[in-house]
Amino acid sequence: MIGFLLDLLFPPKCACCGRVLERRKVNPCPACAEGLPLLSDDQILRTGPYGLCAVAFRYEGGVRDAIRACKFHGRQSALRALAPYLVQAASEHLSGQFDAVTYVPVSPKRLRERGYDQARLLADAMARHWDTRVETTLRKARHTKAQSSLKDAAARRQNISGAYTVLSAERAAGRRFLLVDDVVTTGSTMAAAAEALRSAGAVSVVCAALAAPDLGGEPEESRRPMGEILKTNRELQLFSCKIK
Numbered sequence: 001m002i003g004f005l006l007d008l009l010f011p012p013k014c015a016c017c018g019r020v021l022e023r024r025k026v027n028p029c030p031a032c033a034e035g036l037p038l039l040s041d042d043q044i045l046r047t048g049p050y051g052l053c054a055v056a057f058r059y060e061g062g063v064r065d066a067i068r069a070c071k072f073h074g075r076q077s078a079l080r081a082l083a084p085y086l087v088q089a090a091s092e093h094l095s096g097q098f099d100a101v102t103y104v105p106v107s108p109k110r111l112r113e114r115g116y117d118q119a120r121l122l123a124d125a126m127a128r129h130w131d132t133r134v135e136t137t138l139r140k141a142r143h144t145k146a147q148s149s150l151k152d153a154a155a156r157r158q159n160i161s162g163a164y165t166v167l168s169a170e171r172a173a174g175r176r177f178l179l180v181d182d183v184v185t186t187g188s189t190m191a192a193a194a195e196a197l198r199s200a201g202a203v204s205v206v207c208a209a210l211a212a213p214d215l216g217g218e219p220e221e222s223r224r225p226m227g228e229i230l231k232t233n234r235e236l237q238l239f240s241c242k243i244k
């Protein structure tokens with residue numbers, strides 16, 4: 001009953017286009033789900049300065065809108081609706097490689113302004129899937145310029161280098177982590193966070209990010225055929241209803 005009243009007052013909206021959902025548990029709406037920029041199976045894993053990273057989407061279209069809505073307009077539900085896609089990518093490609101789930105935190109200043117940490121929202125969904133709790137292991141020790149305001153990789157690396165410290169070396173030592181963030185671009189942020197964990201004695205760190213910009217050069221035919229994407233979306237919608 002309370003859920004029904006809340007739905008009337010705050011009708012659930014599509015993660016990508018923001019329209020009120022006709023079927024509240026089917027999010028993103030069918031039209032947006034059809035066009036989601038899912039990466040094909042052979043594009044999910046990438047390596048960079050952070051090590052190995054599973055990525056669910058290209059950072060474009062409805063996915064970019066959902067991430068921005070969460071970061072800048074307080075719509076946490078937008079990221080939660082897409083989290084099951086990252087859970088699936090990570091469970092298919094990184095299972096067995098970690099025993100603790102953690103995330104790349106925003107700075108304390110940003111956390112106060114925003115009220116939540118978007119990477120933690122994603123990490124929560126991952127931890128629930130593996131029947132564990134997300135662990136806060138890192139702290140962003142200094143406020144940095146937005147990485148998106150810096151164009152080249154060297155400037156990004158310099159901006160973020162050493163920005164993360166572990167909260168407790170004991171919590172990191174000897175552990176194998178899955179490190180979660182919303183977007184991985186040049187990988188400097190993920191690398192700085194992973195490096196802090198490794199320096200504190202973590203045995204290994206693998207990463208997962210909801211989206212990454214297209215690296216270019218990928219052959220069009222390597223993308224999943226539309227029929228297959230639709231099938232996957234239906235499965236994910238069922239799956240995401242189950243884990244909520």
Ligand SMILES: [Zn+2]
Nearest residue numbers: 014017029032
């Ligand atoms: Zn939509």
